[in-house]
Amino acid sequence: MTEILIYTDGACSGNPGPGGWGALLIYGEQQKAMRGGEPATTNNRMEMMAAIKGLEALTRPCEIKLFSDSAYLVNAFNQGWLKNWQRNGWKTAKKEPVINQDLWQRLSELSEIHQITWVKVKGHSDNEFNNRCDQMAVEAAAQFK
DSSP states (O other): OOEEEEEEEEEESSSSEEEEEEEEEEETTEEEEEEEEEEEEOHHHHHHHHHHHHHHTOSSOOEEEEEESOHHHHHHHHTSHHHHHHHTTSBOTTSOBOTTHHHHHHHHHHHHHSEEEEEEOOTTSSOHHHHHHHHHHHHHHHTTO
């Protein structure tokens, strides 16, 4: 199975406000940078959208290490939140509707296609690929100001 690294980040100017996402796919020596945004969104939605767009760019099932500085995104998979929400009919432990259910459902579908290891990285630190994604996300958000 093809091994891919995906770095992702989201940004929002205000929360909610204009937002952007950036994703960087790395396969061997090849890199593909992607970005996009929305005029009215939240930081969490942009973090999730970066992962979705990165995963959707793949044309076949792959073994992926997906790096994000979003604990919200990474913990949903690594700590089993997503499976619990699905089992509970998209309700939280407090019996409230899961926020961003549309994006969580898409991420769930994509995680069925690929073997994904979710890796939390420190944001705004010394990780050059995370910093590059942050820059792309900020630039994408700026287009909607």
